[in-house]
Amino acid sequence: MYAKVIIEYATKELDKTFIYHVPLAMQEIIRVGMKVKVPFGHKSIYGFVLELLNDVNTEYEIKEIESIVDPDFFLNAELLKIADYLCESTLCPKITALQTLLPSSFKAKGQKSNYNYYETIIKLKPQVDVTTIKEQIKRYPGQLAIILKLEKEKAINQKLINGSSLKTLLNKNIVIAEKVQKYRINKTRGEKVKRKLTDEQEVAFQKIMGSLGQAKTFLLYGITGSGKTIVYLELIKEVLKRGQTALLLVPEILLTTQIIQTFYQEFGSQVAILHSGLSEGEKHDEYLKIQRGEVSMVVGTRSAIFAPLNNLGIIIIDEEHSSTYKQDNTPKYQAKDIASFRSTYHHCPLVLGSATPTLESKARADKGVFELVALTKRVGDAILPKVTIVDMAEEMKNKERVLSRVLQAKIKDRLAKKEQIILLLNRRGYATFVNCSNCGYTYKCPNCDITLTYHASNNNLICHYCGYLTKKEKLCPNCHEEALNYLGLGTEKLEEYMHKNFPEAQVLRMDQDTTTKKGAHERLIRDFQEEKYDILIGTQMVSKGLNFPKVTLVGVINADTSLNIPDFRSSENTFQLLNQVAGRSGRSNLPGEVIIQTFNPDNYVMDCVLKNSYDAFYNQEMRIRHSLKYPPYYYLIGVKVVGKDYAKTLTEAKKVKEYLTKEVSKDTIVLGPTTALILKFNNEYRFQIIIKYKFDAKLKMVLKDIDKMYALRNDVYIDIDINPSRI
Numbered sequence: 001m002y003a004k005v006i007i008e009y010a011t012k013e014l015d016k017t018f019i020y021h022v023p024l025a026m027q028e029i030i031r032v033g034m035k036v037k038v039p040f041g042h043k044s045i046y047g048f049v050l051e052l053l054n055d056v057n058t059e060y061e062i063k064e065i066e067s068i069v070d071p072d073f074f075l076n077a078e079l080l081k082i083a084d085y086l087c088e089s090t091l092c093p094k095i096t097a098l099q100t101l102l103p104s105s106f107k108a109k110g111q112k113s114n115y116n117y118y119e120t121i122i123k124l125k126p127q128v129d130v131t132t133i134k135e136q137i138k139r140y141p142g143q144l145a146i147i148l149k150l151e152k153e154k155a156i157n158q159k160l161i162n163g164s165s166l167k168t169l170l171n172k173n174i175v176i177a178e179k180v181q182k183y184r185i186n187k188t189r190g191e192k193v194k195r196k197l198t199d200e201q202e203v204a205f206q207k208i209m210g211s212l213g214q215a216k217t218f219l220l221y222g223i224t225g226s227g228k229t230i231v232y233l234e235l236i237k238e239v240l241k242r243g244q245t246a247l248l249l250v251p252e253i254l255l256t257t258q259i260i261q262t263f264y265q266e267f268g269s270q271v272a273i274l275h276s277g278l279s280e281g282e283k284h285d286e287y288l289k290i291q292r293g294e295v296s297m298v299v300g301t302r303s304a305i306f307a308p309l310n311n312l313g314i315i316i317i318d319e320e321h322s323s324t325y326k327q328d329n330t331p332k333y334q335a336k337d338i339a340s341f342r343s344t345y346h347h348c349p350l351v352l353g354s355a356t357p358t359l360e361s362k363a364r365a366d367k368g369v370f371e372l373v374a375l376t377k378r379v380g381d382a383i384l385p386k387v388t389i390v391d392m393a394e395e396m397k398n399k400e401r402v403l404s405r406v407l408q409a410k411i412k413d414r415l416a417k418k419e420q421i422i423l424l425l426n427r428r429g430y431a432t433f434v435n436c437s438n439c440g441y442t443y444k445c446p447n448c449d450i451t452l453t454y455h456a457s458n459n460n461l462i463c464h465y466c467g468y469l470t471k472k473e474k475l476c477p478n479c480h481e482e483a484l485n486y487l488g489l490g491t492e493k494l495e496e497y498m499h500k501n502f503p504e505a506q507v508l509r510m511d512q513d514t515t516t517k518k519g520a521h522e523r524l525i526r527d528f529q530e531e532k533y534d535i536l537i538g539t540q541m542v543s544k545g546l547n548f549p550k551v552t553l554v555g556v557i558n559a560d561t562s563l564n565i566p567d568f569r570s571s572e573n574t575f576q577l578l579n580q581v582a583g584r585s586g587r588s589n590l591p592g593e594v595i596i597q598t599f600n601p602d603n604y605v606m607d608c609v610l611k612n613s614y615d616a617f618y619n620q621e622m623r624i625r626h627s628l629k630y631p632p633y634y635y636l637i638g639v640k641v642v643g644k645d646y647a648k649t650l651t652e653a654k655k656v657k658e659y660l661t662k663e664v665s666k667d668t669i670v671l672g673p674t675t676a677l678i679l680k681f682n683n684e685y686r687f688q689i690i691i692k693y694k695f696d697a698k699l700k701m702v703l704k705d706i707d708k709m710y711a712l713r714n715d716v717y718i719d720i721d722i723n724p725s726r727i
């Protein structure tokens with residue numbers, strides 16, 4: 001017997017299988033999808049079995065598989081199909097696709113460690129006569145206590161038992177020690193909350209229920225606070241009742257702790273979670289639970305879309321517009337596409353939920369490709385907040401740079417009423433650039449062509465792109481004068497401003513810097529929920545998923561940050577962000593208000609936020625996309641040509657453009673090369689070619705060819721992004 005094995009090296013030129021002989025002793029156990037150790041060159045490496053063969057025809061010497069890494073683990077048929085789909089849709093190497101499906105501990109790779117966690121438990125040896133034993137040891141109270149306890153509890157964790165008495169009992173062969181695997185996360189069900197669905201929720205629920213067993217996609221378009229989560233919960237309950245499993249994706253687990261709690265409350269140990277906030281060991285355990293069929297639902301972020309649940313009954317993607325569902329590095333997959341693939345595979349519905357669907361999804365719903373289900377009202381007495389747009393150019397005339405007068409007044413009002421406030425500023429750090437007023441020197445990243453952000457808490461200057469870090473000196477490094485300016489408002493500086501101007505208020509800051517420690521995010525949310533703080537300052541982290549009944553004022557400090565990014569999706573992203581953060585206000589019976597500060601008050605995005613009209617935004621933006629030939633009217637592909645030498649990279653980029661123009665179908669548009677948004681990144685220059693197309697049967701082949709042409713070069717490489725989230 002022979003096996004085709006794909007090995008751990010993810011290089012484009014090694015993207016093929018190698019044949020190995022399966023030793024006789026392994027033939028009974030081995031199966032397709034298993035992880036094996038094989039000789040390769042002078043080393044032993046890891047790989048996956050992709051095919052088993054009875055006969056091979058080759059002139060090369062065939063070596064033997066050394067071992068099967070774990071006879072209980074293999075990639076099932078569906079995962080192998082998903083890997084093929086990943087290669088096909090993102091043009092990545094096969095081994096990269098396979099590795100992407102798995103958490104770190106299961107990947108095929110060199111370092112070996114055992115992630116399983118065991119506990120030793122103590123039990124009475126079977127068939128011992130307890131009465132006799134008790135008589136024998138009655139003079140030893142330590143030993144007697146253990147026996148009495150074991151009589152009651154059957155099994156006790158070794159850590160909880162007195163060491164020397166236990167040792168004697170083990171030596172006398174009265175008790176035994178047993179190693180058992182223990183999962184790191186163990187949740188139990190809470191008290192069930194009884195909720196009656198609102199009429200709208202009931203209609204949505206019934207519609208989707210009617211499609212269980214069919215591969216159909218729904219767009220659940222529900223305004224903020226309309227209770228989408230409860231609809232998900234009821235759907236999943238129903239699916240589990242039928243003996244099937246469910247998969248729920250959320251954009252970022254840290255931002256959705258409240259959702260996770262809801263699901264633990266309802267389903268307890270039936271839930272596995274998968275996200276980057278877990279330790280490797282926790283991920284390993286959660287994955288094992290899924291693989292062993294011990295859980296029936298998974299809640300997780302992007303990569304949880306690969307969770308090997310069998311018999312899937314429903315897939316739900318919450319906040320479907322979130323850019324986190326697209327992976328930015330290879331393989332550049334879109335979790336929604338994988339979800340659609342799995343929905344077809346399992347004949348189960350896929351639900352995409354959002355208050356601000358992507359234009360692509362809404363357009364598909366309009367065309368009838370997806371079925372639209374709408375929730376148009378907030379639950380209970382809550383009404384949508386009143387929005388005010390403030391022109392910051394006017395405020396600047398009055399020397400108000402940070403907070404407009406109206407926002408200042410409203411903050412005072414809420415503080416007096418003991419209500420809570422959220423302030424959104426989508427820039428972390430203290431100042432986004434530091435320059436010298438004497439000589440004009442500006443701190444810049446030596447590896448990238450952008451300014452460094454100053455973080456006052458640790459006196460660091462940091463590149464938010466490549467992570468380059470340096471300490472800030474007191475004097476200008478160029479002219480040695482004490483004349484450094486801190487420009488561009490960041491969350492740290494806003495926090496300082498609030499302390500100074502509202503000394504009576506308790507201010508909490510939530511951004512990447514205050515939430516790096518495990519559990520920090522949950523703690524901040526809990527503290528704010530328990531009203532230990534009056535004002536929550538934060539980056540887009542504060543815009544999603546949170547539900548604080550006492551928040552009646554939301555202030556957006558600078559709505560232009562995302563609007564000014566030169567990207568075809570910047571208007572859409574800004575609308576989503578503003579709508580989303582506005583939705584945090586007035587979620588209970590207290591009426592909410594939103595103040596948006598901007599230098600572009602006449603921009604149509606602001607107008608649509610003001611009118612609270614997704615439809616108005618959608619119609620306007622669709623017209624623009626149509627005239628500029630952007631999605632959803634055209635598909636996009638970004639081809640980056642990257643290299644260390646500016647001139648050489650540009651020359652190659654021009655060659656790639658020429659080749660593309662020649663080879664693709666004549667209705668396909670090839671633009672560029674232009675410099676990428678950040679031209680120099682990590683000491684490499686990046687030129688971008690943009691392809692816009694509707695149908696082009698040849699295109700993927702042409703791109704694969706280009707990829708191959710450059711695979712063996714070490715001066716310039718090609719980076720292809722199909723349906724990029726930004727361009």
Ligand code: ADP
Nearest residue numbers: 195196197198223224225226227228229230379
């Ligand atoms: P969305 O995700 O659509 O913004 P949520 O699912 O967070 O909204 O729901 C908003 C609030 O309304 C939550 O506190 C939720 O518990 C509550 N809620 C939703 N549906 C119901 C219902 N049918 N009965 C009572 N409360 C509900």
Ligand code: ZN
Nearest residue numbers: 445448463466
């Ligand atoms: Zn940098």
